Structure formats: structure tokens, C-alpha cells
Amino acid sequence: MGNYSINGNVFQSLRPLVWMAYNRGDMALFQRRPTTEVAPLYTLGMSKTKLVVGLGNKGKEYAKTRHNVGFECVDYFVKSNDFPGWVHKTDLKAEITMHTFAGVRVIVIKPTTFMNLSGEAVLAVQQFYKLASFDTIVIHDELAINFGQIRTRLGGSDAGNNGIKSIIQHCGADFGRIRVGIGNEFSGKADASEFVLGKFTKDEQAQLDSLYKEVNAVLNEVLLAPAFPADTRSFL
Numbered sequence: 001m002g003n004y005s006i007n008g009n010v011f012q013s014l015r016p017l018v019w020m021a022y023n024r025g026d027m028a029l030f031q032r033r034p035t036t037e038v039a040p041l042y043t044l045g046m047s048k049t050k051l052v053v054g055l056g057n058k059g060k061e062y063a064k065t066r067h068n069v070g071f072e073c074v075d076y077f078v079k080s081n082d083f084p085g086w087v088h089k090t091d092l093k094a095e096i097t098m099h100t101f102a103g104v105r106v107i108v109i110k111p112t113t114f115m116n117l118s119g120e121a122v123l124a125v126q127q128f129y130k131l132a133s134f135d136t137i138v139i140h141d142e143l144a145i146n147f148g149q150i151r152t153r154l155g156g157s158d159a160g161n162n163g164i165k166s167i168i169q170h171c172g173a174d175f176g177r178i179r180v181g182i183g184n185e186f187s188g189k190a191d192a193s194e195f196v197l198g199k200f201t202k203d204e205q206a207q208l209d210s211l212y213k214e215v216n217a218v219l220n221e222v223l224l225a226p227a228f229p230a231d232t233r234s235f236l
Contacts, residue, residue: 048103048104048105048135049104049105049106049107049129049131049135050104050105050106050107050135050136050137050223051107051108051109051122051125051126051129051131051135051136051137052074052077052106052107052108052109052136052137052139052219052223053070053074053108053109053110053111053118053121053122053136053137053138053139053167054070054071054072054073054074054075054108054109054110054139054140055067055070055071055111055115055118055138055139055140055141055161055163055164056068056069056070056071056072056110056111056115057114057115058110058112058114062197064199064200065196065197065198065199066141066182066195066196066197066198066199066200067115067141067196067197068141069139069140069141069180069182069211070138070139070140070141070163070180071110072208072212073139073178073180073211073212073215073216073219074108074110074139076212076213076215076216077108077215077216077219078097078099078108080216081099081101081216081220082099083097083098083099083106083108084097084098084099085097086110088112091124092109092121092124092125092128093111093112093113093120093121093124094109094110094111094112094121094124094125095109095110095112096108096109096125102223102224104223104224106223107125107129107131109121109122109125111163115162115163115166116162116163116165116166117166118163118166118167119163119165119166119167119168119169119170119171120166120170122136122138122167122170122171123170123171126171133171133172133173133174133175134154134174134175134176134228136171136175136176137175137176137177137178137219137222137223137228138163138164138167138175138176138177138178139177139178139180139215139219140161140163140164140177140178140179140180141161141179141180141181141182141196142159142161142179142180142181142182142183143159143160143161143182143183143187143192143195143196144159144160144183145179145180145181145182145183146181146183146184147181147182147183147184147200147204147207147236148181148207148234148235148236149181149232149233149234150178150179150180150181150211150214150215150218150232150233150234150235151178151179151181151230151231151232151233152176152177152178152179152218152222152228152229152230152231152232153176153177153179153228153230154174154175154176154177154227154228154230155173155174155175156173156177157173159179160192164177176222176228178215178218178219178222180211180215182196182200184201184204207235207236210235210236211235213235214233214235218231218233
């Protein structure tokens, strides 16, 4: 009876009732009920998890190149929204950080594979956290869009981006894309591989902070949107 004591006469008077309850299978009525605790408010509604992927190549030689704009954008997003520091996960082939805001757990990764193997990292993270492609948002450069424009869409082709091609091969095409334009007056005249691996022009570099801010704003919007939107933004 736990810490409780019962007078012997009272117990004797209750014996018939206890016996009747036992015969009916109602002994649970005489057991101490478990304490019910209210869940903390911050756990309520936290059923959504989103994966944000910034595409790029690891290595100092690729830093600040057009092809690494996905890395740069997620770095800005993570810093602006008070995420913890990046953690290198060898088994997931990515640097990873996560944070919760507005009831959504957001996992952000930068694949540590080369760009053309990005799908390996995305698939590994999706499987580990049991996420679907429609819960995944990929930020990447796109040569067919002019610098100064950002376009969003769900699904579509790889448009010549080997990182997107790899993700489609491993995970399917039904993921959200934030496509950052890198095209300019020189892109049609240069070799595509050399152009995307080159640095932004001085004029473009002066606008990169505006680019990062706009992508940050777009990402905050699409993370909370009921459906992934098709949209075009300009920051120039």
C-alpha cells in the first residue's frame, strides 16, 4: 500500500468490496494512478522536419566561386538564425547543424563530397533522419539564370548542374530548389565548367551580401509555407 497505513477495522470492512472487485477484474481501481505531466510547450507541434542542402565543393581553392554559392548561402542562413556550429559527420558525408524555430526542426547540411557526388550525402541524411525528398530544399547555382535573380520551384530537371543531377539520381526529383542565378554577359562565351568555378566579378562581389540576405528571406518563407512555391525574386 505504499506509504499509506489503514486502520485494521476499516480494512476488515473493505475486504468484501476488494474481493468483489477482484472477481470482476477491477483491481486497477485500487491501484495508485500514475502522475500525468504536461509536455513542455516547445515540443508541441514539432512534427515537421525540413532538410536544407547547400551545394558546393570543399577546399580553399573553391571558396567564393560561383559554384559554391550554395555553401555561402547556408553559411549566412545558419549564422543569421542562431544555429549551433557545423559538425562534420563522416558517415553522412556532410557537415551538419540543426535548430528549431516556429515549430519546425531544420537540418542544414553541406556535403563533403565533390559537387557531382552530392546525392550520396543527401540520401544518407534523408535515410538517417527518415526524411522524404519533398521535405528537402536544395540551394544551388544556376547558369541559365542571370545574376541578380533567385527562382524557387519544386522538382524539374538538373539544368546541367551536376550536383542536382546526382541528387536526382539518388533521391528522385521531387525536392524544392532555390536556384541562384550566376549568369552574366560573359557566361555564354566561356566554357561552362571554367565559368562556374571562377570567381564573381567585382561588381557582383559588391552585391553578394544582398544575395545572401535575399536567399535567407526566401528560405525562411518556404520553410514555413504549406507548399513549396514557384517564384522569382530580384535583389538588384
